Amino acid sequence: MSLTPVLTSYWDEPQSWTMDTYRRHDGYRALSKALRLQPDEVIATVKDSGLRGRGGAGFPTGMKWGFIPQGPGPDGTTKPHYLVVNADESEPGTCKDMPLMLATPHALVEGVIIAAYAIRAAQAFIYVRGEVLPVLRRLQVAVAEAYAAGYLGHDILGSGYDLDLIVHAGAGAYICGEETALLDSLEGRRGQPRLRPPFPAVAGLYACPTVVNNVESIASVPAIVLNGVDWFRTMGSERSPGFTLYSLSGHVTRPGQYEAPLGVTLRELLGHAGGVRAGHTLKFWTPGGSSTPLFTGEHLDVPLDYENVAAAGSMLGTKALQIFDDTTCVVRAVLRWTEFYAHESCGKCTPCREGTYWLVQLLERIESGQGTGADLDTLLDVADNINGKSFCALGDGAASPIFSSLKYFREEYEQHLRGGCPFDPARSTAWATADTAIAERGGAR
Template sequence: MTQPRREVLQKLTPVLTKRWLSPDAWKIGTYERLDGYAALRKALDVHPDDLIQLIKDSGLRGRGGAGFPTGLKWGFIPQGDGKPHYLVINADEGEPGTCKDLPLMTYDPHSLIEGAIIASYAIRANRAFIYIRGEAVHAARRLRNAVEEAKAKGYLGTNILGSGFDLELVVHSGAGAYICGEETALLDSLEGFRGQPRLRPPFPAVAGLYASPTVVNNVGTIASVPYIVLGGPDWWKSMGTEKSSGPMIYSLSGRIANPGQYECGLGITLRELIELAGGMKPGHNLKFWTPGGSSTPLLTAEHIDTPMDFEGVAAAGSILGTTAMQIFSDQDCPVYSTWRWLEFYHHESCGKCTPCREGNYWMVRTYRRILSGEGTYKDLDTLQDTADNIFGRSFCGLGDGAATPVMSTLKFFRQDYLDYIEGRTAPRLSAKALVGAH
């Protein structure tokens, strides 16, 4: 393990993670001692429209993958329409490799709650929901306890801190379906229906939860709000880059010495992040990696100096996504890794649209054939053609997420496929894997 240089260590910017190691960080007493709910008191003295402008001025962009400007999204909510408004926080973190929201909710739940109250006040919502993965039992328990603590202190409920603003915050556990991470499927699930994506338009800002104006934001996005209110837009923009402002929690896993969460300003490079994580494991050299989870196109060792912000990753041909950076070495097989991801997407497909439902089924069968030593050159054309027909043609982004690792490994690591087909690489699966690809 190598020690990071001082100039690289200085790139760590603990903002959202600054309380994680504090004793009893999840309790309201600790949170209040460390400036907790000070931003709420300040926000309640400001007009809601001015709060939205503050978030716009900060340049905060969504931390859930798309990077859409948060203040702009809040501004889409129509005012004076006579309908109830809702805030929904997407805490359904379920993509392989993604692990930034769960520790935030576990160790600092009050930052999410405070951000939810401020955001609800800004969009004039009197009811908010945190939709969390059903498997995240411990984090959900922490959140529910934190909600009760906030109610007892007058931060939630009626007439919050004497402001006349009322808010009910509900923590809702899903049933473990990955598709419910898609915002409209999440809304259907909240309403008690099967979680499947909706046709858009109308968009949630016009007709979301219960056909009313709704803002759907990621955990990291909402948890950033109190810090912006306290520190101001200029302080927030002092971190990150001109178009990608603020810090980001990068989740590093795989063949590195110290996997974990590293919070740095947007724009740090993978080389620097690996150095912060103690370097690659002994005997391993970087071969490929995901910049934003398994649903983003793979990048290679040649992209190690790519700025990890929305523009830099896009210029390299991928997506920043959830900043779930899975690091693979020269001892890992890109063909086998892609098959494992496809098994996940095939299992989690809701089945609503034909490209995703049928395409994933056939790609899984094709990968099993290649990895069993039964592959042919035609299989590579089949994979490329199937991925091309899924990408951009499925009802939601899950289909695109399944197709991108296939397309990127065929682009960068075609030789690895040929090694299986031509017998230079021993089969990874037995012939039994070809039977019943369900």
């Protein structure tokens, strides 16, 4: 399957981020077209395209827009509507939204204006991680250019539509990637997930109807509006149409962003990326970032769309394909991910706050060779007490790599119990010596 550069079609041009470059590539033409339509017609176009959220769960974007209530509420008042772009990309392995905003920020800005017009919002926000200063500054410049050109502000392109767009810097918390925690942070409170219902579409930012979308989801909208539903559906599959960004990182010859139709396989993407690094073979990989269940070499030909990845036992998520070769200790990799989730737990709910702490303690003991067989059962039991029982999906994300790694690599965990990590030269020597001694006695490990 060939690549389909749409969002990435001119990332390699000098100054790809400027207004002039964007306009040379049909920039803001989709906005002019959208403003000639009724807001509901724009929503219908996005619904018909089948665009699904590119931030994790894959929820249909147009359907989410359609949930926004129109007209007066039960109390007779009409609340303002808000659009919030979730640019708090921070999961290990996920690295598509930041380069998109760095290379082509105007694609996001144009998408924001179209989406805000569709849901009848007069104010929009882009919530960006505060650590990524180059991205933050580039977005701020792009927004200023859009104001100067008349694409933002009062009476946009003479349509009578007004929109203000604010770029907001977060304070650096993984939990703020969860949409309701993001809204609390945006309101100036500590970022913690909210109880739902009510959902953001009814009571989101400032208790008003709000749409929260991922960067790539919104940046894909201008191309759909400009080129049409039929064009978009020529790519991907029936239930997962269109193009998307796959982020290849880790032990791959040419890591980077690969824009391809949904349904491409890892084998095909590795063909474009030069394969696993020379002299090594694929051991395991993540289809959607560290919070998704692991895949192995037997999954190389699974179509990377929402349905097929789920059927194979994982989630497409953010399409962050982390590649690990045969030199990698799976226990150590899972430990590092679990340490991240324990550190980033907001502490609101007991299963996640306590469970991630105990997962780290157990994994540290196992990885260092001090564990026992009972620790593996305890590890699964603790993960099971987090999975599906935490306040938000962070607990599920922490449990996923543990379940899947034990499913595919239980023998490697047991090797650690018998003599430490077989991938650590110092420990593997001790392990081999102990193994030889047992064999000489006629025993078995």
